[in-house]
Amino acid sequence: MKNFMWIMALSGFVLAASCQNQSKQESSADTSSATTPPSAAPAADGPVFKKEGQLSFISKAKGDTIRTIDIEIAETDEERAKGLMDRKSMQDTQGMLFIFSAPEEQSFWMKNTYISLDIMYVNENFEIVSIQKYATPLSEESLPSFKKAQYVVETNAGFADKYKVAYGDKIAFTKQ
Template sequence: MKTVFAAAVAMLFLSGPVAAGCSEGLAELRWDGGSARFAVEIADDGAERAQGLMNRTTLPSGAGMLFIYEQPQTVAFWMKNTLIPLDMIFVGADGRVNGVHANAVPGDLTAIPGPPETLMVLEINGGLAERLGLTEGAELRHPALDQNAALWPCS
């Protein structure tokens, strides 16, 4: 798995604007009333996306996994062999969060569908999105987005 993950990087709760620029190893989010950034592992091919966060017993609070697809599409996740509860944040091609599934149950084989036209999915610790106030409409910034279409481009 392509690891651009920095376990030592803690999630930052930001009160003001995030500094310009982007890093492949960071997923930055902003919304009315808040912002956050996560050190992310990238899952951008079939094998990496299939493995996901399976068989892990912990996930640092400032970390996550960013699933990146080649084009916007309908996606579905399940929690087979996943040992920790996760929030799934579904993101469209422009970087807008278009769905949040909270507290996916470890081991559950029930499909968790994302909205149509999903380009990315950020998985973070279960319950964290609610604690942060992260909801649909938030904007994600990452260099894998088409910077000409992104609501919050890397600059």
């Protein structure tokens, strides 16, 4: 009897794993990626943060470092389109850097983004030209840069106020 119960439990586990794999494959097909490495698999609180570099905010007044964070980098069309969608949380020491090939007016939205963000638009000289603070989660409202930007930095909402990051401050980043 014990063997039978153990086999039934094992069968249930295999069936559940099979269903989860099928759901993951269907999700992967939806996002145009054939396979997802185990380290990048979504967790209960959304996709797992993947450190790809560091970014520092630099004071326009003194030239000193205000704060340094770990960043994920979005530089392909697919990565920029996905951004921080489906994230349920992010540490204060993390953010995302979007890199565009040329400066132009940008506009972001919060569709499928569950955490409130500060969105900092940065020109080709690495200077912050505008900030959209406390962006509303899941909103489809357009959040424009109002000026040409080649880079965009997203952090948790309140980051700009907490660390006094402002227009005219600069960024510097390194890729890993």
